[in-house]
Amino acid sequence: MALLLPAAVVVFGVVLYPVIRTFVVSLYDVNSPMAGAYPFVGLHNYTRVFQDSGFYPVLGHTLYFTLVSTFAELTLGIAVALLLNAPLKARWLWRSIVVLPWALPTIVNGALWRWIYNGQYGALNGVLDSLGISHTPHQWLGSPFLALNMVILADVWKNTSIVVFFILAGLQTIPADLYEAARMDGAGAWKAFWRVTLPLLAPSIAVVLILRTIEAFKVFDIIYVMTGGGPASGTQTIAFYTYLQAFSNQLFGYGAALAYLIVIAVFVLAMAYLRILRQGQMAGVE
Amino acid sequence: MTRVPSVTSQILDAAPSRRGFLTGAGAVGLGGLLAACGVGGGSDKGAAGSGKGSIRALFMKQAGYSEENIRAMTSSFQKANPGVKVTTDFVSYEALHDKIVAAAPAGTYDVVLIDVIWPAEFGSKHIVADVTSKWPASWKQKMLPGAVATPQYDGKLYGVPWILDTKYFFYNTAHLQKAKVDPAQLDTWDGVMKAARTIKASGATTYPLVWSWQQAEALICDYAQLVGAFGGTFLDDSGKPAFNQGGGVQAVEFMRQSVVDKLSNPGSTQSLEEDVRRVFSAGQASMALNWTYMYGLADDPKQSQVAGDVAVLQTPKGTQGRPGVNGSMALAVSSGSKQQKAAWDYVTYLTSQPVQDKYALSSLPVWQSSYDDPKVVKTNPAVVPQAKKQLGDMILRPQVQSYNAVSQALQAEIQNALLGKKTPQKAMDDAASKASSLLGS
Numbered sequence: 001m002a003l004l005l006p007a008a009v010v011v012f013g014v015v016l017y018p019v020i021r022t023f024v025v026s027l028y029d030v031n032s033p034m035a036g037a038y039p040f041v042g043l044h045n046y047t048r049v050f051q052d053s054g055f056y057p058v059l060g061h062t063l064y065f066t067l068v069s070t071f072a073e074l075t076l077g078i079a080v081a082l083l084l085n086a087p088l089k090a091r092w093l094w095r096s097i098v099v100l101p102w103a104l105p106t107i108v109n110g111a112l113w114r115w116i117y118n119g120q121y122g123a124l125n126g127v128l129d130s131l132g133i134s135h136t137p138h139q140w141l142g143s144p145f146l147a148l149n150m151v152i153l154a155d156v157w158k159n160t161s162i163v164v165f166f167i168l169a170g171l172q173t174i175p176a177d178l179y180e181a182a183r184m185d186g187a188g189a190w191k192a193f194w195r196v197t198l199p200l201l202a203p204s205i206a207v208v209l210i211l212r213t214i215e216a217f218k219v220f221d222i223i224y225v226m227t228g229g230g231p232a233s234g235t236q237t238i239a240f241y242t243y244l245q246a247f248s249n250q251l252f253g254y255g256a257a258l259a260y261l262i263v264i265a266v267f268v269l270a271m272a273y274l275r276i277l278r279q280g281q282m283a284g285v286e
Numbered sequence: 287m288t289r290v291p292s293v294t295s296q297i298l299d300a301a302p303s304r305r306g307f308l309t310g311a312g313a314v315g316l317g318g319l320l321a322a323c324g325v326g327g328g329s330d331k332g333a334a335g336s337g338k339g340s341i342r343a344l345f346m347k348q349a350g351y352s353e354e355n356i357r358a359m360t361s362s363f364q365k366a367n368p369g370v371k372v373t374t375d376f377v378s379y380e381a382l383h384d385k386i387v388a389a390a391p392a393g394t395y396d397v398v399l400i401d402v403i404w405p406a407e408f409g410s411k412h413i414v415a416d417v418t419s420k421w422p423a424s425w426k427q428k429m430l431p432g433a434v435a436t437p438q439y440d441g442k443l444y445g446v447p448w449i450l451d452t453k454y455f456f457y458n459t460a461h462l463q464k465a466k467v468d469p470a471q472l473d474t475w476d477g478v479m480k481a482a483r484t485i486k487a488s489g490a491t492t493y494p495l496v497w498s499w500q501q502a503e504a505l506i507c508d509y510a511q512l513v514g515a516f517g518g519t520f521l522d523d524s525g526k527p528a529f530n531q532g533g534g535v536q537a538v539e540f541m542r543q544s545v546v547d548k549l550s551n552p553g554s555t556q557s558l559e560e561d562v563r564r565v566f567s568a569g570q571a572s573m574a575l576n577w578t579y580m581y582g583l584a585d586d587p588k589q590s591q592v593a594g595d596v597a598v599l600q601t602p603k604g605t606q607g608r609p610g611v612n613g614s615m616a617l618a619v620s621s622g623s624k625q626q627k628a629a630w631d632y633v634t635y636l637t638s639q640p641v642q643d644k645y646a647l648s649s650l651p652v653w654q655s656s657y658d659d660p661k662v663v664k665t666n667p668a669v670v671p672q673a674k675k676q677l678g679d680m681i682l683r684p685q686v687q688s689y690n691a692v693s694q695a696l697q698a699e700i701q702n703a704l705l706g707k708k709t710p711q712k713a714m715d716d717a718a719s720k721a722s723s724l725l726g727s
Contacts, residue, residue, distance in 0.1 A: 032411040033390045034621075119553040120565060139552045143705055228380065230501025231555050232701040242473045247384040250411065 019263075026256035033252065045257035054233075054241070055258075062237040065152060066216040072156045073212055074205070077163025082197075084164065085171045095168075102161030110225030113154035117141050117226075137156045141227055144234020151226050151235055155219070163208050170204030171197070213273070214266050238262055298407050315418035324519040334395065334417065335625035338369035341632060343397035344385060347376045348560055349577045350449040350615065350649045356636075359645070363635045367513065370628045380558070383690070386413065393622025396629035399448070400618045403503070403693070406685050414618035418443045420630060432680045433652035437616035439685055445618030446637045447652040452610030452676055453511050453575040455602055460595040461490040461572035471571035474603045475515055475540065478573060482549040485572045495544060495550035498559045499704060501697045506683060508575055509700060510611040512537035514681035515604025527721040529696070530714035533606060538703045538710035545704055554642065555704055567592055575601065577613060581669050582647045598668050600676045609681040614652075646670070648675075688724045694708060 026045050030036040049055055084095055091114075101109070116123045117140035123206040128134040141147040174197065182192045220239040223229060229244070239262060246255025345356055353376050360372050375395075377385050386398045390413045400408060408414045421443055428432055430450060437445035455472060462469055462481070465488035471477035482494040498504035513520065518533020528534060544550040551571060553561070563580050565571045567590035574580075586594040601610050617633040619626050635641065642651035646665040650673050658663045663670045684692060699717035702708040708716070 032413070033387050034412055035391070119556070120551070120570060121568075139556070141556050142552055144707075227556075228500060228502055230697075230701060232394040232705055232707060243384075244694065247387055248694070249688070250387060250407070272569065 022256045022259055026251055026260050028253050030252040030256070031250050033250070038253070046261070048254060049261060057233065058236050058238055058241045061148060061235065062217060062219070062239075065155075065219055065237060066149065068149075068214060069152045069155050069159070069216045069219075070209065070212045072152070073160045073163050076156065076160045076208065077208070077271050078167050078201075078205075081164045081167035081171060082193075084168055098161055098164050100161075101158045102165075104158060106158065107223045107225055109154060109158045110222045113150075113157070114141070114226050118148055124142060142231060144230075144232050147227055147231060148235050151222060154226065155216070155222055159212065159215070163212065163261045166204050166208040167201060170201045175199045203277065206273060209244065210270055210284065213269055217266055217269070218262060307618040326675065329453045329521070332620065332626050333624045334624050334627045337625075337631060338374065339625055339628060339629040340371045341396040341540065341623070341625045341628050342373045342394060343399075343629075344375050344389070344395045345630065346379045346382050347400050347415075348379055348558075350451065351645055352579075352648055353515060355645045359636055359641055360632075362641075363632060367414050367631060370631065372632060390620065390622060393620060393624060395624050396623035397621050397632055398618050398620055400437070400445055400616050401503075402436045402612050402614045402616070403683050403685075403689050405437050405444045405616075406687050408440075408618070409439045409442060409444040409691060410687055412621045415621045415623075415626060416442050416444060416500050417446070417619060417630070421446075425616070429652045430654050430677050432612050433614060434606060434676055434680065435612065436614040437618065445616035446633050447614055447616045448637045448642075449615040449649045450652045450677060451613045451615075451649065452579060452673075452680055453601060453613065454506060454581075454597045454610075454672055454676070455573065455575055456566060456580060457573045457597055457599070458490075458566070458569065458571075458578050458592055458595050459597050460592070461485055461494070461569075464488055464490045465572075469599075472573070472599055472602060474713075478536045478578070478602050479544065479547075479549065482544070482573065483547070486717040487550060491570060491572045493548065493570075494564045494572040495549055495554075495563050496557065496574050497541075497554040498557050498562050498576070499541070499701070500556050500558050500561075501675045501701050502558060503693060503697075505697050506693050507611045507613055508540070509537055509696070510681055510683055511575065511601055511609070512540060512604065514609035514611070515602070515607065516540070517604070517606025521686075521725075525686075525725060527692075527718040527725070529721075530711070530718040533604075535710050535714050536605075538700055538714060541700070542703050542706070542710055546706075548634075555701060578650055578669055578673070579648055581666070585668075596668075598672055600672050607679070608676075610676045612680040612682050686725060691724045692721045695724065 027040060027042060029041045029045075030038045074146075080098065083100065086090065088094060091105040104112070119137050119142065121126065123141070124140060125134075125137045128138075140150045178196050179192055182196050187195060218239050219237050220243060223235050223237055223240050224243075227235040229240050238258065242255050242258040242262065245251045245258060290462075327586050343360075345353075347353065351359075356374060360374055364372060381400070382399065386395070386400070386408070389395050398414065400414060403564065405414075409416065429447060432452075434445035436447040436450075454496050455478075457469065457472060462485070463483040467481045467484050471481050478495075485491060485494040497508050498503075499508060510520075513529065516533030516536040518535070518537060519528050520534070522528040541550075545552065545554075551557075551565065553565070557565070559576055559580075562571075562574050562576050563583060566574045566576070566580070566582045569592045581596060581598050584590045585593050585596045590596075601608050617636060619622050619629045619633060619665070619674060623629050637652065637655060639651060641655045642649075642653065642666070643656050643659065643662045644692045646656070646662045650666070650669065651657075651662065657670060657674050683689070686692065699708070699713040703710045703713035
């Protein structure tokens with residue numbers, strides 16, 4: 001029992017205490033970081049979220065970011081993993097290269113892409129120009145919807161790596177004789193992928209899907225570095241908006257309520273995925 | 287089919303049962319009740335301290351004094367005060383406000399650099415200490431009025447002005463010569479637009495103007511200066527938004543037109559002051575508004591390709607005058623500091639006239655008599671004469687507690703207008719209606 005104490009302290013200190021504290025703060029009209037007697041407002045901060053006209057566009061950006069980035073990372077990740085699972089020359093080298101983007105801190109990745117997209121001296125315009133594709137410089141972060149997509153691209157570049165790892169690990173657990181059996185039954189490469197690879201990869205895909213969806217839903221740092229939420233608030237996500245409300249505007253009670261809604265949304269997502277997964281596995285066992 | 291062992295099964299095994307989940311939720315709820323006795327962060331009860339020991343100060347990384355300047359000032363302070371050790375931290379301007387707020391409950395910093403738009407918020411929330419009683423009576427006469435206004439809110443003083451700044455108009459003399467533009471033309475915004483057309487036609491630059499119009503406070507600084515030039519105000523006498531009328535809207539129309547005419551760099555809407563400096567220093571812009579610090583760096587051959595071709599003027603005149611935006615900053619003592627005496631000594635040292643005079647190339651002194659001191663004029667001969675004319679005529683952004691939220695509404699809507707998503711009038715009306723509800727008016 002005593003051996004569990006350090007773990008318990010850590011869990012309480014860094015998980016439970018902030019979770020409880022944030023909930024308490026969300027019930028009060030806390031508008032300063034300093035201690036004081038703030039009015040108790042019950043669930044007002046939560047109802048206020050839904051009356052806040054600024055919240056809905058932000059929710060839209062977050063859902064778009066989550067759906068598009070997760071889908072892109074997943075499809076790209078599976079494709080790259082299949083490639084790296086094939087008997088390539090210097091496979092270790094390719095695998096190490098794939099790790100690189102993931103090893104970069106998000107802040108560095110954001111700054112890097114901000115430079116690449118720069119309309120004046122960015123590499124992307126430079127490449128398009130030298131390949132003769134486009135000679136007019138584009139402002140990649142200059143209009144709201146384009147900027148959101150460009151931030152997604154930067155996120156995909158970094159996070160596809162983690163998908164590749166999970167899928168590659170999954171691929172290596174698939175026994176080679178299954179493919180042999182499929183081949184003897186007359187299945188081509190495509191059919192083998194659909195009938196053997198994909199069903200057996202389902203658990204790995206599900207895990208990585210949970211991780212990426214949750215991470216994407218909470219996206220903050222890459223936005224902060226690349227666009228600061230602009231232009232015209234077009235790249236503000238819920239986490240970014242929460243940050244603005246809590247720290248820039250010192251509406252800590254409201255910020256706490258927004259943060260709690262993120263927690264609830266993520267929790268529901270995770271539970272839904274786990275349920276689907278559990279059913280899938282039951283079916284697999286049968 | 288056989289079950290494939292994977293990490294998934296471990297996660298599934300670890301997933302909480304319904305009963306386990308409910309127990310956990312119950313514990314969280316109970317904890318919530320227990321924690322409910324105290325809301326908010328730490329205490330704001332600071333202490334004077336002995337005047338000796340360690341203090342920590344928070345500065346910004348860009349504009350004004352450079353990190354190098356501040357480290358040099360600090361080390362001479364420590365030499366003069368051997369009992370005090372100062373640790374300096376630097377963050378970007380965009381992170382400064384939030385860092386001050388986040389660090390306030392713990393009293394991490396004894397001295398913080400605050401912007402002219404924050405005394406209302408920080409003073410009323412007791413994040414920084416009221417130092418009105420500590421101000422020697424003579425300071426108010428000896429400092430420039432724009433400086434004295436910087437740390438002031440509701441008749442109280444929440445710091446000592448340190449960076450006295452406004453936006454000056456910089457231009458590239460070589461580009462103007464190439465396009466045969468007379469610099470006298472740059473006295474008015476109309477003249478600037480004409481000059482920009484001529485420069486563009488001459489091919490000296492594709493986009494003669496560059497601005498700091500990213501969705502950030504930098505955008506509001508440029509806007510404020512134009513609002514002043516066109517005779518607008520942010521708020522009317524009763525404190526209601528007035529930027530959706532007259533000069534407030536004309537300023538946005540002017541900005542938008544410069545984008546439509548392709549005279550302003552389209553990258554402006556993604557640029558902060560440092561981006562403006564880089565573009566200007568690379569010779570990719572002929573004219574720009576920026577703070578005092580740009581002169582020293584744009585004219586330094588080590589950091590700029592246009593060194594020797596940089597000239598600086600007062601901000602151009604609009605239809606109603608030429609006030610500069612008050613972009614000054616002050617040094618404040620944190621309410622939570624346990625070393626307020628040492629902190630105050632450090633603040634008074636950094637803001638003292640000899641120290642400010644010495645580093646006048648980075649940031650101009652707050653002291654009136656410095657501007658007639660030949661030594662100071664020699665430190666920054668290009669900017670001081672312009673500053674003498676400009677610093678007496680400044681426009682303040684609204685001094686209200688919810689300034690940040692109002693500014694965010696303005697930033698988003700001005701960008702909507704700049705990107706052509708709304709007409710300037712519609713954008714400013716929308717900003718005004720958001721601001722009204724934030725200001726409770």
